[in-house]
Amino acid sequence: MRSISRFVFCAVLVLLSLLVGVRVEAQVAASSKDAEVEELRQTVRDLTQRVAVLEKQLNQRQTVVNAPAADGAVVSAASSSLSSAVVAEADATSMPVVADATGPVGAVNAQSATAAANAPGSQALPLPAQLPGGATLNYYFDGYYGYDFNHPIGRVQYLRAYDVLSNAFSLNQAGVVLALDPSVEEGRRYGVRLDLQFGQATETLQGNPANEPRPEVYRNIFQAYGTYVFPLSKGLTVDFGKWASSIGIEGNYTKDQMNYTRSFWFNYLPFYHMGVRANYKINDKLSANYWIVNGTEQSEPTNSFKDELFGFVAQPTKNISWTVNYYLGQDNPDVTPVSGCGTPVQPGLCLAPITPAPDGKLHIFDTYATWNATPKVTLALEGDYEVSRVWAHAGPGMSSAPKHVIGGAGYARYQWTPRMALAGRTEYFSDRGGLFSGTTQALKEFTGTYEFKVSDGLLSRLEYRRDWTNVPFFLTNRVGVLSQNQDTLTVGLVWWYGGKQGAW
Numbered sequence: 001m002r003s004i005s006r007f008v009f010c011a012v013l014v015l016l017s018l019l020v021g022v023r024v025e026a027q028v029a030a031s032s033k034d035a036e037v038e039e040l041r042q043t044v045r046d047l048t049q050r051v052a053v054l055e056k057q058l059n060q061r062q063t064v065v066n067a068p069a070a071d072g073a074v075v076s077a078a079s080s081s082l083s084s085a086v087v088a089e090a091d092a093t094s095m096p097v098v099a100d101a102t103g104p105v106g107a108v109n110a111q112s113a114t115a116a117a118n119a120p121g122s123q124a125l126p127l128p129a130q131l132p133g134g135a136t137l138n139y140y141f142d143g144y145y146g147y148d149f150n151h152p153i154g155r156v157q158y159l160r161a162y163d164v165l166s167n168a169f170s171l172n173q174a175g176v177v178l179a180l181d182p183s184v185e186e187g188r189r190y191g192v193r194l195d196l197q198f199g200q201a202t203e204t205l206q207g208n209p210a211n212e213p214r215p216e217v218y219r220n221i222f223q224a225y226g227t228y229v230f231p232l233s234k235g236l237t238v239d240f241g242k243w244a245s246s247i248g249i250e251g252n253y254t255k256d257q258m259n260y261t262r263s264f265w266f267n268y269l270p271f272y273h274m275g276v277r278a279n280y281k282i283n284d285k286l287s288a289n290y291w292i293v294n295g296t297e298q299s300e301p302t303n304s305f306k307d308e309l310f311g312f313v314a315q316p317t318k319n320i321s322w323t324v325n326y327y328l329g330q331d332n333p334d335v336t337p338v339s340g341c342g343t344p345v346q347p348g349l350c351l352a353p354i355t356p357a358p359d360g361k362l363h364i365f366d367t368y369a370t371w372n373a374t375p376k377v378t379l380a381l382e383g384d385y386e387v388s389r390v391w392a393h394a395g396p397g398m399s400s401a402p403k404h405v406i407g408g409a410g411y412a413r414y415q416w417t418p419r420m421a422l423a424g425r426t427e428y429f430s431d432r433g434g435l436f437s438g439t440t441q442a443l444k445e446f447t448g449t450y451e452f453k454v455s456d457g458l459l460s461r462l463e464y465r466r467d468w469t470n471v472p473f474f475l476t477n478r479v480g481v482l483s484q485n486q487d488t489l490t491v492g493l494v495w496w497y498g499g500k501q502g503a504w
Contacts, residue, residue, distance in 0.1 A: 129499035134188065135180035138498025142172040142199075142254050146490040150483055152475035159437060159467065161204050161267040163260075163490055172254070172492075173201035175222070179500050182229045182237070191227035193243075196220055201252065205271040211297055213337070214348035218242065218299040222252065222272070234281040242299060243277065245270040246289075247309075247325050249368040249382045249409075253496075256503040258378075258413045258423040259449045260461040260492040265384055265409055265429065268436045269366070270296040270327075275306070288312050295329060296362070302333035303357065319373070325366040332358035332390055360389030360400065376415040383408040388435060403433030407443075421451040441469045459494045 128137050148157050148166035155166040162172045175197045182191040197205070197220055206219050225241025250257055250266040275293030282288060291309035294301040307329035314322045334357035341350040368382035385406045394400040409427040416422055429436065429443040437443065447465040454460055465488050467474065472482035496504075 127497060129497065131178075131180075133180065134183065134186070135178060135192075136499030138177040138179065138500045138504065139496065140173070140175040140177065140253065140255075140504070141495040142174070142201075142492070143170060144172055144260065144490055144492040145169050146488055149487045149489075150474060150485075151477040153477060153479065154475075156475055157488060158474050158486065159264060159267060159443070161262040162201055163488070164200060164204075166488065171199045173197055173199035173252075177498065177500065177504060182227055184229055184235070189229045189231075193223055193225055193227070193241075194221075195223035195244075197222040204267075205252070205297075209337075212295075212300050212302060213351070214300060214346075217348075232280075234283065236281075237279045239277045240275075242272060242274045244272055245296075246323070247327060247364060247366045248384070249323075249370070249380060249411075251503075253504045254461075254492065254494050255459055255496055258380075258411050259425050259447050260463045260490055261447060261465055261488075263409050263425065263427050264436065264443055264445065265382065265407070265427065268405065268429070269364070269384065272297055272299075273307075274299045277309075285316060286312060286314050289325070296327075296331060302335065303330060304334065305330035307362075320369065320371050322369040323367065325364070327362070327364035327366070329362040329364075330359065331362050331388065332360060334358075356395070358390045359392045361392060362386070362388045378411075378413045380411040381408065382410075386435070403435045404430075405432065405435050406430045419453045421453075423449040423451065425449075437473070439471065439473060441471045441473060443467065443469050457495060457497050461490075461492045461494075463490045463492065464488070465490070 127139060131137055144163055146157070146163045146166055146168070148155070152158075152166060155168055157164055157166055163170070175195060177196075178192070178194040180190075180192045182189055202220060202222070205222065206215060208215055221242065223241075223243050225239045225243050227237060227239050230236040230238065244252055248265050248269040250262055252271075254260060273291065273293040273296070275291060277289065277291040277293075280288045280290075289309065289311040291307075293307050293309075295303075295305075295307050307327065309325055309327045311323065311325035314324075316322075334354050335351040336354055337348065338350055338352045363386065365385045366383075368380065370378065370380045372378050385404070387402045387404050389400055389402050391398050391400045407428040407430050409425060411423070411425050413421060413423040425445075425447040427443075427445045431437050431439070431441055431443060434440055445465060445467045447463060450462045452460045452462075466485060467487075468485040470484070472484055474483045474486040476483050
């Protein structure tokens with residue numbers, strides 16, 4: 001009975017989400033044009049009256065400024081501030097007139113302008129989004145409720161990057177992003193980026209003691225790097241610091257992805273790197289990339305080898321983008337943590353050498369392409385191959401046998417209406433040697449996503465996903481009994497606010 005009730009609950013949740021989206025769309029489409037026009041006229045009248053009052057106050061203050069006064073500097077500052085307020089009000093007055101008065105955007109602008117005109121002078125300041133010098137401050141919150149129809153023990157969903165729990169209201173991530181992009185046109189060749197992150201995504205992305213010596217030092221710093229654009233030909237952009245990996249088509253911020261959940265490949269490929277990266281723009285359609293970094297998901301290295309990436313990004317037309325990456329690395333550590341160092345060292349830095357140290361190499365071949373087929377249809381493909389060895393030259397009792405993973409993913413998105421979209425993803429992941437899952441198997445998944453944009457800065461997604469494989473692997477509600485499939489239903493909500501435009 002509990003299984004039936006939970007299924008009914010999920011079905012009702014699906015229907016309610018769809019009905020809410022359709023109902024809101026219907027309300028927006030059925031709004032009266034005459035009512036909107038009248039509302040805009042009233043807005044103009046209200047703002048005209050407000051501007052008249054502000055201008056009267058401005059004239060009075062200017063009269064005081066022209067008279068002799070010991071505190072004239074203070075009065076002038078107040079006058080200048082009020083003048084700025086008048087300009088802002090005048091700009092607000094013009095906004096609804098320029099906007100389309102017959103569409104939902106015009107109605108939203110009119111309501112915003114009316115609220116601004118009627119707001120008291122002592123209203124609370126909004127969260128800062130623009131900082132001096134062109135920098136932006138941005139805020140992000142991402143949460144979900146997921147349900148696994150296997151009813152797994154402990155409510156654990158295997159091989160999921162962010163949606164790791166079933167039947168739980170969960171925080172995927174909350175974050176703050178400070179961004180200052182270089183602008184050669186404005187005479188600024190430098191930039192800086194800082195992403196602070198908290199929640200499940202932090203636990204997923206930010207390393208572990210098996211992968212780097214002191215992951216807790218960098219735990220909540222998802223990205224932190226500085227940028228400089230050298231005046232070489234069409235531009236050589238160099239970054240130094242820690243940044244999100246661009247190996248693989250999917251990224252961290254849900255609002256910029258087609259689906260809510262992440263693919264197997266996102267969960268497997270590197271999340272971040274620490275080092276130096278360079279991008280050289282050859283021409284308007286082709287650029288080359290080079291990285292030299294500590295390792296894969298290593299803020300601090302575990303060996304002396306420095307990993308490298310060679311790649312390019314081509315954009316033959318404005319609707320097509322193609323990325324190719326080759327990554328050469330060495331993931332095996334040459335030291336191991338010990339205790340009882342004779343001299344004082346910081347926690348995590350008491351290490352002993354591994355002799356002989358594994359010297360096997362890691363090779364990643366990654367490519368993906370995106371095609372905006374029409375203004376409403378976007379298609380994308382990704383292909384990946386990785387081979388890894390522990391030893392380059394095996395000695396007695398050692399093995400240089402490689403482990404492989406190979407596969408890819410396909411994506412499609414249809415922008416149904418300005419607020420609603422449908423997206424799908426299908427994926428294949430051949431895990432030979434268990435590099436990803438710990439078991440040799442052929443993993444597959446399909447994901448279908450319904451998206452409803454509640455407003456600017458608030459996105460909801462309803463998603464069904466099915467994972468399946470050729471061996472029993474996924475948890476069930478019975479101890480020792482595994483399933484070859486994992487079906488989930490997820491509702492995700494994403495809020496964001498800030499001055500940064502486009503993808504984060």
